[in-house]
Every structure is written in C-alpha cells, then in structure tokens.
Amino acid sequence: MTAAEPILNPLGLxxxxxxxxxxGCPYCSNPIAxxxxxxxxxxxxxxxxxxxxxxxxxxxLSGGEPAARRDLAEITAAAHxxxxxxxxxxxxxxLTAKRFxxxxxxxxxxxxxxxxxxxxxxxxxxxxxxxxxxxxxxxAAEVVRHKILLTINAVMHRxxxxxxxxxxxxxxxxxxxRVEIAHVQYYGWAVTNRAxxxxxxxxxxxxxxxxxxxxxxxxxxxxxxxxxxxxYARFPKPCVGGWGRRSLNVTPAGKVLPCHAxxxxxxxxxxxxxxxxxxxxxxxxxxxxxxxxxxxxxEPCASCPRRFEDFGGCRCQAFALTGDARATDPVCxxxxxxxxxxxxxxxxxxxxxxxxxxxxxxxxxxxxxxSPAQAP
Amino acid sequence: xxxxxxxxxxxxxxxxxxxxxxxxxxxxxEAQGGLVLLAPERVFKPDPIAVEILKRCTGEATLxxxxxxxxxxxSAPRERILTDVSALLRSLADRKLLEL
Numbered sequence: 001m002t003a004a005e006p007i008l009n010p011l012g013l014x015x016x017x018x019x020x021x022x023x024g025c026p027y028c029s030n031p032i033a034x035x036x037x038x039x040x041x042x043x044x045x046x047x048x049x050x051x052x053x054x055x056x057x058x059x060x061l062s063g064g065e066p067a068a069r070r071d072l073a074e075i076t077a078a079a080h081x082x083x084x085x086x087x088x089x090x091x092x093x094x095l096t097a098k099r100f101x102x103x104x105x106x107x108x109x110x111x112x113x114x115x116x117x118x119x120x121x122x123x124x125x126x127x128x129x130x131x132x133x134x135x136x137x138x139x140a141a142e143v144v145r146h147k148i149l150l151t152i153n154a155v156m157h158r159x160x161x162x163x164x165x166x167x168x169x170x171x172x173x174x175x176x177x178r179v180e181i182a183h184v185q186y187y188g189w190a191v192t193n194r195a196x197x198x199x200x201x202x203x204x205x206x207x208x209x210x211x212x213x214x215x216x217x218x219x220x221x222x223x224x225x226x227x228x229x230x231x232y233a234r235f236p237k238p239c240v241g242g243w244g245r246r247s248l249n250v251t252p253a254g255k256v257l258p259c260h261a262x263x264x265x266x267x268x269x270x271x272x273x274x275x276x277x278x279x280x281x282x283x284x285x286x287x288x289x290x291x292x293x294x295x296x297x298x299e300p301c302a303s304c305p306r307r308f309e310d311f312g313g314c315r316c317q318a319f320a321l322t323g324d325a326r327a328t329d330p331v332c333x334x335x336x337x338x339x340x341x342x343x344x345x346x347x348x349x350x351x352x353x354x355x356x357x358x359x360x361x362x363x364x365x366x367x368x369x370x371s372p373a374q375a376p
Numbered sequence: 377x378x379x380x381x382x383x384x385x386x387x388x389x390x391x392x393x394x395x396x397x398x399x400x401x402x403x404x405x406e407a408q409g410g411l412v413l414l415a416p417e418r419v420f421k422p423d424p425i426a427v428e429i430l431k432r433c434t435g436e437a438t439l440x441x442x443x444x445x446x447x448x449x450x451s452a453p454r455e456r457i458l459t460d461v462s463a464l465l466r467s468l469a470d471r472k473l474l475e476l
Contacts (some may be wrong), residue, residue, distance in 0.1 A: 009407045011419055055407025057419055085401065085414040110416040111397045149399035149416050149472065177472035178416055220470045 007244075007283055009055030009294070013084075014062055014249040014260060015044065021064040022093045024033060024128025024355035025116070026193040027155065027184040031263050034358070035252040042073045043273065045078035047250055050278035056248075058085040064252070067094035073102040080107030087112060089153075093132055100139065104146040111143045112151040112180075117159070118166035128355040137174065144175035151178040156207070156229070157197035158348070164207045168214050170220050173200060175361060179222055181211060183229030187316050188263040191358050195349040204232045231345040235306065236313025236329035243315060244292035248282060256281045258288055261316040262284035265325045291315050291325070300324055300334045388439055388462050388469075392476045395435030400473050402430050415473050429461055435472060439465070 019034040040046070048059060059079045061186060066072055067090055079086045087110045088103065095103075113136050117123035123133040135280040143150045152171035156164065171179040186194050199207075211226045218224070227237060240247050240259045249257040254273040262268060282288060290296065300344050301312040312318070313329020321330045321344070322337050330337040388394075396402070401414045402422075411427050413420040422430060424427040428449075432442045445460055468474035 011408070053407075055405065057403075057405060057408065057412060057414055058417070061416075083403075087417060109414075112417070147398050149397060151416055223471050375423075 008246065008248055010051075010248050010282060011056065011241075012058045012060065012247040013047075013051045013056045014060045014247065015047070015075075015079075016062055016064065016073070016249065016251050016260070017044070017066045017069045019064040019354075020068040020358060021091065022068070022090050023128055023132060023209060025126065025155075025355050026190070026353035026355055027157065028189040028356040029185065029187060029260060030356075031125070031188050031261070033263070034257075037253040037256045038069075039250075039252065039273070041074045041078065041320055043254065044075050045082070046272050046277060047254075048079045048082035048195075050273075051120070052082040052084055054086065054279050054282060055361050057202045058087060058376060060087045060089055062089040065091050065094060067092075067099070073099075073106045073195055076103050076108055077106035080109075085109050090114075090139070091127070091132065093129065093134040095135075095139050095142075097138070097142045100146070104148060108148060110149050110151065111139075112153050113140055113143075113174075114153040115167060115170065116155060118170045122160065122163075126353075128353070128357075140174035140176070147257075149176065149178070150174040150176045151180060153180045153182050155182050155184060156199070157184045158199045158203065159197075161199045161203045161207050164210050168218070168222070168224060172218065176222060179224055181207070181226035183227070185317075187264060187320065191320065192354045194344070195347045196353055198231065198345055198348050200296065200348070201345070203234060216288075228313075230317065230331050233331050234333045236260050236310050236317075236331040238310045238316035239317075242292075242311040243290070244282070244288040245311070247276075251273050252338055256285065256287075258287060258291070259314075259316065262287060264316050265319045266353065270311055296326055298328070300332075300336075301328045304334065386466065388465055388476055390438065390440040393435050393437065394433040394439065394442070394465050394469075395475050396430070396433055396473070397475050402427070413473075425460065426464055429464055433465075435475075455458045 018038055019030050051059065055195060061076065066088060069075065076086055086108050088108055089112045092113050115123060115136055116126040120133040124130050140150060152174060154167040168179055184190055184197050208228065211224060216226050243258050249260045250273060251257060255270045257263060257270060268290055271281045271285040297307060297312055301307050313331055315325050317331065318327045318329045319325035321340055328335040330341050332338065399416055402411055405412055411422060413422050413430065428446060431456055432445065443454060443458045447457045465474060469476050
C-alpha cells in the first residue's frame with residue numbers, strides 16, 4: 001500500500017459510552033487512565049449520524065458497562081435512527097428485564113454478554129462481583145425471549161480455559177447463536193495480572209482441540225469463533241483489521257482512537273469529536289495516519305508477504321513488549337523479539353488477582369483481593 | 377467474506393419458508409458500494425446471486441416457490457437452482473443467520 005492508495009471506509013465503530021463498571025475483572029481492557037467525562041446523548045447521536053455518513057455499518061455499544069448510562073435506550077435509538085446496526089456489549093449487570101425491553105423497543109439488533117466461567121462461584125470470583133453470573137443468566141433469557149440474537153463472549157485464561165467445553169454448553173443452554181472464545185489480551189489493566197491469568201501451553205493445546213471437537217459436535221446449533229491466544233500464536237492477529245482501515249473507537253469523553261488500547265502508545269495525537277467531525281478525524285488525525293497502510297513498517301514486516309494480511313500485528317502489543325510501536329508484533333515468529341513472548345508466557349504466578357475497582361482506585365490505588373485458590 | 381462454505385447434505389424441506397432473523401438484515405449502503413448483509417458482529421458482501429436469493433427469504437415464500445421464481449427469472453434449469461439455493465440457505469442456517 002502506498003500513500004496514494006485511497007483510505008477505506010470504516011465498517012465498525014466501538015462506542016465506549018462510559019468507563020464506569022460494577023465488575024472488577026482482572027483483565028479489564030479499558031485504559032489505565034479512565035475517562036471521567038462523558039459525551040451526552042445529543043453528542044453521541046451526532047457521532048452516530050457522522051459515522052453512518054462515513055460508511056460505518058455497525059456500532060458496538062460498549063464501556064465499561066454501557067448500562068451504567070441512564071440514557072442507554074435513547075443512545076440505542078439514536079444509533080438505530082442513524083441507520084446503524086446496533087450491538088450491545090454488556091456484562092448484564094444493571095439491565096433488568098424492564099430496562100432491556102426499552103432497548104429492544106429502541107431497535108437493538110444484537111446482544112453480546114460476557115461470561116467468566118460455567119458456574120456461579122468461579123464466575124463471580126473472576127468478575128469480582130457477587131451475583132453477576134445469575135444476572136447474566138436472567139438477561140440472556142430476556143434477550144432470547146425478545147428473539148434477539150445472542151452472542152456469549154467467554155473470556156478465557158488460566159483459571160477457566162480447562163472449562164471451555166462447559167462454557168460452550170452453557171452458551172447453548174442460554175440460547176446463544178454464537179459464542180466467542182476470547183482469550184485475554186494483555187494490554188492496560190490485564191498486564192498487571194498477566195502472570196496470574198496466563199494459561200500454560202498444554203492448556204492452550206487442549207483448548208484448541210476441544211474447540212475443534214465442539215465445532216464438529218455442535219455444527220448448526222451454535223457458531224464457535226475462536227483464535228489462538230496471542231502468546232501462543234506463530235503469527236500475529238490482524239489487529240482491528242489494520243490500523244485506521246476498518247474500525248474506530250470513540251472514548252467516553254469523545255476522543256477517537258484507531259483501537260481501544262491506542263492510548264498506551266506514547267506520542268500519538270488523538271482528536272476529539274468535540275472539535276472535529278468523524279470524517280476529518282478518520283482521514284486526517286495524526287493518530288490514524290501514524291500506522292495506516294504499510295509505509296511505517298520496519299523489517300521484517302516491510303518486505304513480508306503477510307503484511308497485507310496481518311498489517312504487522314498489534315501496534316500496542318509491539319510497543320508494550322519492545323518499546324517500539326513500529327516494531328513487528330513480537331507474537332510473530334519472524335520477529336527478532338519473539339523469544340520475549342515465549343519467556344513472558346512462562347511467567348506464571350499463583351497470586352491473588354488485582355481487581356479493578358473504580359471507586360477505590362481513585363482513593364487508594366489498586367486493591368488486592370482473595371486469590372483464585374481461596375475461591376469457594 | 378464468503379457466504380457459502382462447504383455445502384451440507386441435510387436437505388431443506390420444499391415447504392420451508394426461509395427468513396432472516398431479527399439481527400440479520402440486507403441493507404443498501406452507498407459508501408460500501410451496494411447491498412450488504414449485516415449480521416452479529418459480521419458484515420457480508422453478498423454476490424449478485426446471493427442477493428437474489430436473500431431478497432426472497434421473506435418468511436412467506438417457500439423454498440419451492442423461491443426456486444421456481446429464480447428458475448423462471450433467469451431461465452435456468454430448476455435442479456441447478458435448487459442445488460445453489462439449498463447450499464446457500466444451509467450454510468446460512470448453520471451459522472444461525474437464517475431461519476428455516
């Protein structure tokens with residue numbers, strides 16, 4: 001790709017409506033420095049109209065926990081009215097049957113509910129929230145009752161990866177049409193807990209074969225989407241389908257990012273929807289131009305035939321692990337730093353999770369809670 | 377993304393009335409250059425043949441009627457149309473993008 005190649009239209013917009021969240025997940029993917037400020041309903045409605053005009057087809061209403069916004073139904077309606085396909089990504093906490101009905105009426109197209117494990121005690125322990133599991137079950141039933149398609153997002157790591165079959169069975173029982181086997185990615189808060197979350201190679205290999213067997217067994221009943229977790233892959237993932245290529249992310253305060261973790265890369269200049277139109281930001285903002293296309297690449301990416309497939313992998317991971325955001329994602333076996341990934345995958349510690357607690361975080365910094373071993 | 381994967385063997389009853397479920401929509405989008413099929417966390421760009429089939433999956437027309445209509449519209453052998461339509465519908469149904 002050269003600078004002369006036209007910029008593609010984005011297909012998807014991740015709308016982080018709020019960074020507030022009742023859960024304390026140790027692998028939280030939100031940035032370390034959370035947005036306190038939040039765009040109001042009218043600002044989101046404008047963003048959705050601009051997104052649709054730019055070619056965006058789907059909006060993912062996410063957070064934090066999007067249900068923490070009292071105006072979630074109005075926001076959903078605004079996205080629907082803009083002609084966007086609306087996908088709600090939720091922990092289910094804060095969404096009663098009554099409240100969910102207002103979202104269904106607002107034109108919600110699809111719901112994705114995360115699950116932490118296949119049974120209550122472990123699931124609630126991982127989420128750091130007593131009662132979360134039960135609420136997920138209740139919301140899933142409501143989604144199905146409204147005949148809205150449901151995806152279960154099963155977040156996998158060392159404590160639950162051996163339960164992958166049970167988690168898929170649970171997704172089927174809940175009436176999901178699709179389940180994502182989503183291995184934890186180590187950015188932001190999750191880095192703090194990496195040694196406590198990292199699965200072993202043997203676990204990953206077992207899970208990969210289990211998923212193959214599950215796919216064959218449940219064909220036509222549920223779609224199982226899974227990728228090999230980063231630290232055990234041979235080639236990197238095409239992160240966000242390529243930087244500034246297919247998707248964008250708007251933070252609660254209105255900053256527009258090429259991916260949700262982009263703020264971890266120092267020196268990038270992000271523009272805000274408060275000052276610029278989404279089209280201006282997509283085409284011209286320095287952060288989007290930084291790693292768009294392939295001109296920024298170094299070797300071995302620059303001459304690699306895979307560069308149009310995986311775009312050099314993840315910029316945030318390249319920076320986090322090598323200190324250079326232009327480096328080849330070290331997940332790639334062709335990266336000169338690949339050995340680092342293998343070494344980090346071996347760093348495992350049986351220690352309590354460092355949960356993410358918004359209120360306490362403000363007051364007293366991270367709080368450690370009981371270890372997985374002490375879970376009931 | 378391809379709409380048709382490995383065709384499945386299970387036959388679709390001729391009186392089935394295929395329909396797109398809530399959350400799967402065929403929409404026109406200028407910026408994306410025509411009709412796209414929107415689905416949970418997926419966007420498909422159907423080829424012209426798939427578009428003609430999908431447009432007929434209204435929940436009212438039976439498989440038989442859809443095949444008859446396409447065979448007539450395109451003056452094509454009915455058996456060939458039935459094979460193509462069945463493969464697409466089965467593939468979509470297996471991925472929960474179509475109700476039969």
